[in-house]
Amino acid sequence: MLLHIVARGKIGRSPEAELVDRYLKRITWPTKLTELPDLGGKTPQMPANSVNVVLDEKGRALSSVDLAKKLEAWRDEGKRECRFLIGAADGHDEEQRASADMLLSFGAATWPHLLVRSMLAEQLFRATSILANHPYHREG
Numbered sequence: 001m002l003l004h005i006v007a008r009g010k011i012g013r014s015p016e017a018e019l020v021d022r023y024l025k026r027i028t029w030p031t032k033l034t035e036l037p038d039l040g041g042k043t044p045q046m047p048a049n050s051v052n053v054v055l056d057e058k059g060r061a062l063s064s065v066d067l068a069k070k071l072e073a074w075r076d077e078g079k080r081e082c083r084f085l086i087g088a089a090d091g092h093d094e095e096q097r098a099s100a101d102m103l104l105s106f107g108a109a110t111w112p113h114l115l116v117r118s119m120l121a122e123q124l125f126r127a128t129s130i131l132a133n134h135p136y137h138r139e140g
Contacts (some may be wrong), residue, residue: 004031005083009113029128051083051101055086055116
């Protein structure tokens with residue numbers, strides 16, 4: 001199953017970009033990162049039999065283990081892609097929220113969207129490490 005992050009805003013060369021790259025390179029599952037402009041730009045067509053996860057402050061806060069279980073279930077159901085949508089500073093519109101298979105939150109605090117990208121990449125690495133019984137989840 002492809003893990004696809006679709007994010008609004010250009011991250012450019014920054015510490016956040018280095019962190020995102022660091023974690024995405026460590027994930028053993030197929031991954032893809034698509035950047036869209038803050039406004040406009042068309043979200044890539046999602047393949048059939050895929051899952052759409054919208055990162056939203058009103059979403060569910062999952063533990064790393066629970067996120068791993070969700071990914072495992074979707075993978076085992078034969079989902080082709082799990083797409084994670086990160087909005088710009090103003091978040092997502094109601095249509096995007098309503099069309100989501102899941103709204104995911106990183107807690108009640110508001111996070112900068114560029115930081116959310118690195119947090120998501122780390123959580124995807126952690127979740128796939130949990131599923132592979134890799135010790136990363138218990139390091140540090």
